[in-house]
Amino acid sequence: MRMTCRAATAVAVAGFSLLAGCSQTRGEVPGVSDSPDRWWTASPSTTSQPASTHEAQQSPAHAPAPTAPTPAAASGSCGYAVTGKAARPVDMPRSDEIERTGSATVTLTINDALVVLTVDRATAPCAVNSFVSLAEQGFYNDASCHKLSTGDAKYLQCSDPSGTGNGGPGYSYPVEKGAKTGGSVGAGTLALVTDSQHRLGSQFALVYGDSKLPDSFVVIGSIDREGVDSISEIAGKGVAEDGSSPKVNTRIGSVVMG
Numbered sequence: 582m583r584m585t586c587r588a589a590t591a592v593a594v595a596g597f598s599l600l601a602g603c604s605q606t607r608g609e610v611p612g613v614s615d616s617p618d619r620w621w622t623a624s625p626s627t628t629s630q631p632a633s634t635h636e637a638q639q640s641p642a643h644a645p646a647p648t649a650p651t652p653a654a655a656s657g658s659c660g661y662a663v664t665g666k667a668a669r670p671v672d673m674p675r676s677d678e679i680e681r682t683g684s685a686t687v688t689l690t691i692n693d694a695l696v697v698l699t700v701d702r703a704t705a706p707c708a709v710n711s712f713v714s715l716a717e718q719g720f721y722n723d724a725s726c727h728k729l730s731t732g733d734a735k736y737l738q739c740s741d742p743s744g745t746g747n748g749g750p751g752y753s754y755p756v757e758k759g760a761k762t763g764g765s766v767g768a769g770t771l772a773l774v775t776d777s778q779h780r781l782g783s784q785f786a787l788v789y790g791d792s793k794l795p796d797s798f799v800v801i802g803s804i805d806r807e808g809v810d811s812i813s814e815i816a817g818k819g820v821a822e823d824g825s826s827p828k829v830n831t832r833i834g835s836v837v838m839g
Contacts, residue, residue: 657757658676659674659676659679659706659707659710659711659754660676660707660754660755661673661674661676661707661711661752661753661754662752662753662754663751663752664749664751664752664753664780664782665749665751666751667748667749667750667751667752668741668742668743668748668749668750668751668783669720669742669748669750671715671718671720671750671751672714672718673750673751673752674710674711674714674715675710675714676707679706679707679710680702680706680710681702681703681706682702682703683702683703684699684700684701684702684802685699685700685702685709685713685838686698686699686700686838686839687699687700687712687713687716687836687837687838687839688836688837688838688839689721689808689833689834689835689836690833690834690835690836691726691739691808691811691812691815691831691832691833691834692811692815692829692831692832692834693834694807694808694811695807695808695811696787696804696805696807696808696811696812697804697805697807697808698771698802698803698804698805698808699771699802699803699805700712700713700771700801700802701801701802701803704760704761704800704801704802705756705757705759705760705761705773705799705800705801706757707754707757708754708756708757708760708773708781708799708801709801709802711750711754711781711783712773712785712801713838715740715750715783716836716838717838719836720740720742720750720783721739721740721742721783721833721836722833722834722835722836723742723832723833723834724739724740724741724742724744724832724833725739725741725742725744725746725831725832725833726738726739726740726815726827726831726832726833727739727741727744727745727746727825727826728746728825728826728827729815729816729820729825729826729827729831731816731819731820733792733793734788734792734793734794734795735768735788735789735790735791735792735816736772736786736787736788736789736792736794737786737787737789737812737815737816737827737831738774738784738785738786738787739784739785739786739787739831739833740783740784740785740833741783741784746825748783749776749782749783749784750782750783752782753776753778753780753781753782754780754781755779755780755781756775756779756780756781756799760799760800761799761800762796762797762798762799762800763793763794763795763796763797763798764793764794765791765792765793765794766788766791766792766793766794766800767788767791767792768788768789768790768791768792768809768813769788769789769803769804769805769806769808769809770788770792770794770800770803770804771785771786771787771788771800771801771802771803771804772785772786772788772794772798772799772800772801773785773786773798773799773801774786774797774798774799775797775798775799779797781799785801786798787804787808787809787812788804789809789812789813789816790813790816815827815829815831
């Protein structure tokens with residue numbers, strides 16, 4: 582019996598997973614200082630993002646496993662929209678037919694230390710799709726880590742090429758239904774950070790200690806143990822006199838996939 586996409590969606594909502602064959606459609610951080618008001622001109626990319634062949638990887642032992650997505654997070658439009666000038670020229674990612682399962686690995690150098698990130702597409706597919714696209718386009722290369730929080734939420738916030746804390750990719754998008762936002766998380770959590778309109782752009786936070794995060798954080802993956810140790814060392818030097826940035830000048834060097 583042939584099942585239409587609409588019927589398959591109805592079955593999925595009832596608790597089954599029969600979405601195969603249906604095409605996908607387009608569908609602040611309070612802390613030490615205020616998060617950027619809004620980031621960001623970008624043009625849609627005409628190239629497809631490369632498919633990942635990686636199996637889902639296990640998060641480090643010290644980071645909690647991401648919560649399972651709801652059916653609403655498994656389909657729908659990503660809602661990427663141009664919102665201003667980009668801190669660095671970049672193409673907006675594809676919004677249709679994005680990968681929604683599996684994981685990807687992104688390796689950063691932060692002050693010459695390797696930090697390995699594992700992102701889980703199932704937690705927030707559109708957010709991970711954007712993060713991977715920006716990493717592949719070199720948007721994060723030589724970007725600053727402009728905020729250090731050492732309170733109840735322990736994180737290093739990075740990824741503004743402008744160095745002001747207000748820069749972004751020139752587009753933003755809404756938080757997906759079913760994504761894990763805020764709450765108690767462990768050291769080694771990777772999260773994206775929303776703007777004052779509760780929309781996502783490019784900025785992310787590297788959590789180096791057990792924390793209670795505000796709802797302006799969207800969890801998308803984990804950080805390897807050595808990376809957490811390196812970030813903790815930066816945090817151990819304290820916060821600069823401005824009350825926000827790390828005392829140690831901190832920048833992302835290179836960013837590579839894998």
